Amino acid sequence: MIAPFVIIAILVGFTTILCTYRAVFGPGTLNRIVAANVIGTKAIVLLILVGYIIERPHFIDIALMYAVISFIGTIMIAKYLERGDLCSR
Amino acid sequence: MLTIDILTPDPLSTLINILATIMMAMGGFFMIVGSVGLLKFPDFYTRLHATGKCDTMGQILIIVGCMIYQGFDFITVKLFFVSAFYIFAGPAATHALMKAAYFTGLKVWKKGDPKM
Numbered sequence: 144m145i146a147p148f149v150i151i152a153i154l155v156g157f158t159t160i161l162c163t164y165r166a167v168f169g170p171g172t173l174n175r176i177v178a179a180n181v182i183g184t185k186a187i188v189l190l191i192l193v194g195y196i197i198e199r200p201h202f203i204d205i206a207l208m209y210a211v212i213s214f215i216g217t218i219m220i221a222k223y224l225e226r227g228d229l230c231s232r
Numbered sequence: 233m234l235t236i237d238i239l240t241p242d243p244l245s246t247l248i249n250i251l252a253t254i255m256m257a258m259g260g261f262f263m264i265v266g267s268v269g270l271l272k273f274p275d276f277y278t279r280l281h282a283t284g285k286c287d288t289m290g291q292i293l294i295i296v297g298c299m300i301y302q303g304f305d306f307i308t309v310k311l312f313f314v315s316a317f318y319i320f321a322g323p324a325a326t327h328a329l330m331k332a333a334y335f336t337g338l339k340v341w342k343k344g345d346p347k348m
Contacts, residue, residue, distance in 0.1 A: 144237055144301070147253045151294065154260045158267040165270050165279075170348060173276055173333050180325055181270060181283045185263070187314065188294050195298060203310045210314055214321040221328035225335050 145196060152192040159185045176220055183213030248300060255297030262290030275341030275348055276333055284326035291318055 159182055166178035187206045194202030223229055238249045269282025295315045302308050341348055 144249050144252075147238070147256055151256045151260050155263055155294075158263050161267040162270055171276070171338075173329065173338065174279065176329060177276070177280055177283060178270065180329070181266065181287055184287050184291050184318070184322070187318070188259075188263075188291050191295065191298055191311070191314070195301075200302070200307050203307060203314065207310065207314050207317070210317055210321065214317075214325055217325040218328050221325070221332040225328075225332040 148192050148195045152189060152196065155185050155188050155192065159189075172224065176217065180213070180217045183209070183217075187213070248303075252297045252301035255300060256294050259290045259293030259295075259297060262286045262293060266290060274345070276338055277330065277340060280326055280330055280333075284323065288318065288322040291315070291322075 162178050162181050162185070166175050166182065169175050169178060187210050190202050190206040190209065191200075194200045194206075219229065238246065238253060240246050240249070263286070266283050266286030269286060270279050273279045273282055292315050295311050299308050299311050299315075302311065339348070
């Protein structure tokens with residue numbers, strides 16, 4: 144069973160292209176960060192689906208690592224925008 | 233080669249394949265809805281609302297579909313960890329972004345205003 148994985152992967156890639164519009168033309172910094180966060184989520188799903196398509200499901204390790212990195216990046220940018228510095232004294 | 237081989241001679245395997253396909257299709261629907269909300273909504277806060285719910289839901293449903301397809305395995309546990317991490321991390325990231333936008337003084341859209 145490969146066809147549902149391929150179809151869902153193409154669909155998720157298409158929605159990634161839709162989100163890229165907001166990441167490029169979005170007014171202001173925060174809209175771009177939201178688009179980057181969403182694209183990170185879709186990248187996790189795409190990694191898992193591609194791992195199933197090429198029948199090598201150990202891509203899930205990379206997906207787990209990428210989830211952690213994307214989450215920490217979003218949190219740090221939000222903290223920087225809110226306080227003005229990363230490490231408050 | 234792309235072949236539709238959901239229907240197999242084994243009825244249990246067929247049931248598992250159909251369940252996994254339904255779960256992944258529901259996840260794809262939520263992903264499309266989140267992306268359209270990110271494009272079409274008029275304000276930062278409303279966009280965050282659309283993506284924060286629909287994207288988390290879509291990701292979790294697609295991963296649950298993969299878990300059903302995989303069966304009980306070591307890989308299933310790793311998929312569960314990805315999903316369980318994101319069920320905490322997604323709302324936390326959304327909340328942090330919302331707080332940052334509110335404290336930096338981003339205006340809230342009201343009915344009748346132009347799109348921001």
